Amino acid sequence: MKNVYGDFSRYYDMLGWNLFAGICAERLKEFFKLRGEKPETALNLACGTGELEKLLRKTGIEFTGVDASPGMLREARKKCPEARFVKADAADVRLNRKFDMVLFLFDSANHMYSLPHLSRVFKNSRRHLKKGGYFIFDINTPIGLKAWEETQVRRARNFTVITMGIYNEEEMMAEVIIEAFIKEGRSYRRMVQLLTEKTYETQDIIEALVKAKLDKIVITSFDPSEEIEDAGRLWFVCS
């Protein structure tokens, strides 16, 4: 992993990057309610700052979070001391136990910069999944990453953030520079973070899932108002 989520991890929640976990938490609650199922254990790969663990605390689900970034894990442990957090690559971690669900959320799949790496995460997810359990993840599509090609300025009471992105169609990779000015006392602290994401053809993702024996696959557009072929982000539920 490139040196991301170092300094950025301290500001991740403050800059609103934790909000996506809120949408996922509601979606997961709804999903299990509709099925009349109550998962007891969850493995959250690339768990970030532990927001999902915090939001689903009341469900009683026992969480294990895995992330490659010590900074993100530091935040997660502070926020959710009752969960277990492990520093590891999502593709390599071996916990020697199985879970009712394995999650890999909010662009985490886009942080796997090659198909073999993403495939190893799929195989590892299957390894940690109980029979009848669910592996759930989202991924930005080429349409989603192409939409990064713009400059945005966001001002809030205690920070200003400028984001400038670019998409390389051939490599199916996007890069965004995030420059944040965070108010600290009477001055601003400047933070710069370069973030790279990669996307894949849906057919390649499906083939990799099937190879990992995650062959019951339901794909929907993350945003229900988008047709699946125009989706900027896809939501996968596999078992």
Ligand SMILES: C[S@@+](CC[C@H](N)C(=O)[O-])C[C@H]1O[C@@H](n2cnc3c(N)ncnc32)[C@H](O)[C@@H]1O
């Ligand atoms: C956009 S964040 C998403 C975090 C969290 N899932 C959320 O919903 O906020 C992507 C996360 O992937 C982690 N990450 C990137 N590559 C990883 C890898 N190979 N193994 C484990 N974690 C990784 C980063 O440290 C970061 O916390």
